[in-house]
Amino acid sequence: MKLVPALSLFALVPIALVGCTAPASSQADGGDATLVLADGYELGNYNPVAGFGEAGEAKVYDGLVRLTGGQDTGIPALEPALAAEMPVPDADAKVWTVRIRDGVRFTDGTTFGPEDVVATYRAILDPASASPLATSYDMLESVEATGPDTVEFRLAYPYAPWPTKLLLGIAPSERLTGGPAEQSPLNSAPVGTGPYKLVSLRADQAVFEANDDYWDGAPQVKKLTVVYVPDDNARAQRMAAGELDGANVPPLLANTFTGRDGYEVVANTSADWRGVTLPADNPVTEDPAMRMALNLAVDRDAMVESILGGHGRAASTPVPEVYGDSYEADAVFAFDRDRAEQILSDAGWAAGPDGVRAKDGVRAEFTVMYFPQDTLRRDLSQAFASDASKIGVRVNVEAVDRSVFPDQLTAKAGLLGGGDLPYDPDTQLYSTLHSSYARPGVGSGYDNASNYVNPQIDRALDDARRSIDPAARAADYRAVQTAYVADPGYVMLVFLDHTYVVRGSDWTGSAPILEPHSHGVNWGPWWNLRDWTRS
Numbered sequence: 325m326k327l328v329p330a331l332s333l334f335a336l337v338p339i340a341l342v343g344c345t346a347p348a349s350s351q352a353d354g355g356d357a358t359l360v361l362a363d364g365y366e367l368g369n370y371n372p373v374a375g376f377g378e379a380g381e382a383k384v385y386d387g388l389v390r391l392t393g394g395q396d397t398g399i400p401a402l403e404p405a406l407a408a409e410m411p412v413p414d415a416d417a418k419v420w421t422v423r424i425r426d427g428v429r430f431t432d433g434t435t436f437g438p439e440d441v442v443a444t445y446r447a448i449l450d451p452a453s454a455s456p457l458a459t460s461y462d463m464l465e466s467v468e469a470t471g472p473d474t475v476e477f478r479l480a481y482p483y484a485p486w487p488t489k490l491l492l493g494i495a496p497s498e499r500l501t502g503g504p505a506e507q508s509p510l511n512s513a514p515v516g517t518g519p520y521k522l523v524s525l526r527a528d529q530a531v532f533e534a535n536d537d538y539w540d541g542a543p544q545v546k547k548l549t550v551v552y553v554p555d556d557n558a559r560a561q562r563m564a565a566g567e568l569d570g571a572n573v574p575p576l577l578a579n580t581f582t583g584r585d586g587y588e589v590v591a592n593t594s595a596d597w598r599g600v601t602l603p604a605d606n607p608v609t610e611d612p613a614m615r616m617a618l619n620l621a622v623d624r625d626a627m628v629e630s631i632l633g634g635h636g637r638a639a640s641t642p643v644p645e646v647y648g649d650s651y652e653a654d655a656v657f658a659f660d661r662d663r664a665e666q667i668l669s670d671a672g673w674a675a676g677p678d679g680v681r682a683k684d685g686v687r688a689e690f691t692v693m694y695f696p697q698d699t700l701r702r703d704l705s706q707a708f709a710s711d712a713s714k715i716g717v718r719v720n721v722e723a724v725d726r727s728v729f730p731d732q733l734t735a736k737a738g739l740l741g742g743g744d745l746p747y748d749p750d751t752q753l754y755s756t757l758h759s760s761y762a763r764p765g766v767g768s769g770y771d772n773a774s775n776y777v778n779p780q781i782d783r784a785l786d787d788a789r790r791s792i793d794p795a796a797r798a799a800d801y802r803a804v805q806t807a808y809v810a811d812p813g814y815v816m817l818v819f820l821d822h823t824y825v826v827r828g829s830d831w832t833g834s835a836p837i838l839e840p841h842s843h844g845v846n847w848g849p850w851w852n853l854r855d856w857t858r859s
Contacts, residue, residue: 358547359853361845362559362571364697367530367552370514370522372493373447374505375456379745381846383532383548383853384431385493385516388422388441391747393837393852398646399747400837402487406436406494406517408473410487417482417792422475422490428539430496431521438469443497445477453505459767460745460755461489463789484792485748493518519543519854528552543854545831550845556699563587563825570826572844574700575633578823586828590849591635591821594839595644595746598704599816600692601738604762604775608690609737611683613671614717618815619657620664622711627818631703635821641805642742642756643749644819646838649798650749655805657812664715673716681716689718693732694739696723701739704817708739730769740773741820743841749801750789757804757813758785776813824848832859 370376372385380391390405404410404425411422428436445467448455465480479486496515499508514522517539520532532548551568553559559571560580573581581587602609602618609615624638637644640656673681673688681688692708694701702723709719724732732738745751755761759782761772781804788800822843833856834849 357545358549359545359569359850360549360551360567361850362551362553362562362568363844364554364556364559364572365552365844366554367527367550368525369506369511371505371508371510372444372495373453373455373457373500373508374511376514377493377846378457378491379747379840379842380491380493381840381842381851382493382514382516382518383520383846384514384518384522385495386518387492387494388424388490389487390491391837391851393835398838399648402491402747406441407490411477411490413486417484417486418479420477420479420486421470422477424473424475425539426473428517429537430515430517431535431537432496432515434496434498436494436496436517438471438473438475439497440494441475442467442469443500444492444494447495447500447502447505448492450502452502455505456768457492459761459771460751464489481790482792483750483789484794484797485750488745488747488751491745491747520548538854540854543856544858545853545856548850548853554697556697560825563827566827568827569829570824570845570849572848573823573825575635575821575823576631577699578635578825579633581825588826588828590824590826590834592824592836592839592848593646594820594822594841594843595646595743595752596741596820596822596839596841596843597639597642597644597743597816598701598739598741598818598820599639599642599814600705600708601733601740601773601814602776602812603734603737603773604777605734606690606737607686608688608717609774611671611673612811613667614673614688615812615815617664617667617715618712618717619809619812620660620667621715621717622657622708622815622817623659624657624817625659627704627707631700631707632818632820633823635823637819639816639819641808641816642753643801643805646746647749647752647801649795650801652802652805655802655809657809661715668715668717675716679716680718687718688716689720691720691722691736692739693722693724693729693736695726695729700820701741705739708815708817730773733769733773734775738773740770741841742770746838746840749797750785753801753804754785754789757781757808774813778807778811778813780807822848830859831856833857 386405388407389402391400408423408425411420463479463483466478470476519538524531530550534543534546536542560577673683694705705721712719755771759777761767762775784800784803788797
């Protein structure tokens, strides 16, 4: 039974919409145990059922397992967190038993127990929650507390990478009261077992304090202030002015701090891709010849050098080299503009008087959308448009607000990113390429945004998802890549190194880790802030 104190230790914190202020950095206030970071992503939405911290980066929550870092490349290992030991599967990897850690409390003073694990995962599966994670947990059939310290997950089919699904933060069962996840009080007043607790939240600023009762030891960084600064240039300017201890900054802006006294540029390897969707319902991008030609026409290496400042790698498929045996080195598109032009000509796309091709009365012209405040996506969109123009395809580049962006992806292309949970090829690939996500209402509007359908890829993804043989899974994923480059559904462009600027300090303990698509200041040098110490 859970123990609930008469008075909550920390009151729920409402959002107050106020003007932007510039909090003092740790350097300015005497160098005490505080950090001030600027993030380009909106604050709030701190509910794990609504998708927050799916990859284990949430500082206010713990998952049953957590990532271990320290390597520049490679898939990170997992270690127990709220689990007392790593989860144990049965012989078919369909039933996973987890023994939970004893003596853990939430920041509201209540005791962590198996009922909280059960409530969190059931909330994701509950249609009333409308959780954006529901589809990605479709292998989970049931979750039950089987004892005072054990939880059993039963899966609909064998799923070898199930431990990656246990990175999700656990919320108290009392706070999971049903209804839409996006309306939960947890979005603005999270309650977890993590190393930090939220103490104030405004639209422009969130303040976190160390959880001194943290089960794994109180963090030495006692206060973390995150300010919302959506404009890339503004974040860089505030870093240069000394207002901040760190920020996520696009690579070319980050490079301007290289060699500057008192600053460090940090670039972490990621499985985060950027690519252009090719809508199946658009009369231009639905043509397989057009899709192939566009993939051959883009100079990916030039994009890495000129737009990423060298902080990244060319991408032909959504699978980076970090996946080892699951990576198919031959599944790449060579930069070959002449071949691209020949493919279009052979398919009947003939150049018009203005140089733009047309076929059967359809002009080779379409629009690529990007988020207005994301300068990196803007620059990649423009580079893609420039390369396409050289083979007679006109691409119009349009800034479109995030709120309406997904609704337009059926007709217009989008400069998107992916790799939300890159710690297994299944979670890197399935929602991006499997045709089940091409159906309306399945997943988010960004899943399989090209509405791509390839039965050969579906079969290989399904076989790999249900196999517990590592060699067979790797072969299936290599087959996916081979089939994809023969029939592409996107124009994958680059894998990013996530770039950050950090002011010099006497803190140590930051460790590199393979990062997912999410790359605000929950990641970067600060992903393991709980482990930092003074040098």
